[in-house]
Amino acid sequence: MRRAAIISLCVFASAAQAEKIVAADYTNPTTRYPHGALGDPIEHAGLRVTLSNGAERAAVWSELVVFEDTAPRLVDLDGDGAPEVITVESHELAGARLSIWGLDENDTLVSKAYTDFFGIPNRWLAVAGAADMDGDGFVEIAYVDRPHLAKILTVLRYIPQADGSGRLEPVATLPGVSNHRFGEADIGGGLRECDGVVEVITANADWTRIMATRLTDGVLTTRDIGPHVDSSSYAKALACND
Numbered sequence: 001m002r003r004a005a006i007i008s009l010c011v012f013a014s015a016a017q018a019e020k021i022v023a024a025d026y027t028n029p030t031t032r033y034p035h036g037a038l039g040d041p042i043e044h045a046g047l048r049v050t051l052s053n054g055a056e057r058a059a060v061w062s063e064l065v066v067f068e069d070t071a072p073r074l075v076d077l078d079g080d081g082a083p084e085v086i087t088v089e090s091h092e093l094a095g096a097r098l099s100i101w102g103l104d105e106n107d108t109l110v111s112k113a114y115t116d117f118f119g120i121p122n123r124w125l126a127v128a129g130a131a132d133m134d135g136d137g138f139v140e141i142a143y144v145d146r147p148h149l150a151k152i153l154t155v156l157r158y159i160p161q162a163d164g165s166g167r168l169e170p171v172a173t174l175p176g177v178s179n180h181r182f183g184e185a186d187i188g189g190g191l192r193e194c195d196g197v198v199e200v201i202t203a204n205a206d207w208t209r210i211m212a213t214r215l216t217d218g219v220l221t222t223r224d225i226g227p228h229v230d231s232s233s234y235a236k237a238l239a240c241n242d
Contacts, residue, residue: 019051019107020082024072027058033066033092035122037148039185043068047087047101049109057109059101065091068124070187072101075130077139078160084112086141088125095123098143098156100166113158113166123149126180129191130158133198133215140171140215142191142200147180151205155215174220177202177211188231194240201237203228210237
């Protein structure tokens with residue numbers, strides 16, 4: 001894995017103890033990574049979070065790396081009642097990786113866990129969502145690995161570590177699905193829970209069908225739940241109307 005750029009951390013208010021992240025957004029727009037997967041050449045160098053006391057914390061990549069993503073996602077990954085931040089970062093020489101951020105014991109925004117970069121520029125991943133998909137008490141993160149090329153649904157499990165960080169453990173993969181078309185500003189589908197079962201909603205590889213995929217005993221199984229026409233097809237599936 002190529003070495004990533006140095007992160008500069010910025011604190012916008014005095015430190016507070018035991019605060020929670022209540023909002024997050026990307027900042028510092030930049031054109032230094034002109035992939036354009038999301039429809040324009042603008043990505044973001046910075047991640048900013050707002051805490052429950054109104055304070056802000058931020059991390060800014062000084063070079064090489066950007067956040068190539070629609071929006072940061074707040075999910076309690078370690079079960080402590082406070083959310084972590086799920087992001088997608090891209091390296092100008094090595095493509096994308098999944099990256100998790102959160103607060104340390106001093107309420108400083110820090111990196112908690114991340115995957116390897118793909119190793120090739122302009123290779124991306126599209127996050128579907130995060131939940132305890134199989135009832136094991138741990139949160140799984142689902143994303144489509146290279147949704148325009150490889151089209152592989154990938155599930156990782158977040159394992160909290162004693163030092164407050166996390167480990168992303170590979171769980172399962174399934175080829176033949178996608179949740180993003182190159183140049184579109186949004187990621188399609190997501191996670192749903194219907195009758196107590198969590199499923200990942202995507203399109204199939206050629207975007208003709210809607211697929212519902214579940215994780216059972218470490219294996220992903222998928223089923224066709226109807227035609228893909230437009231975004232309303234996703235909305236119907238996410239509302240369990242299939």
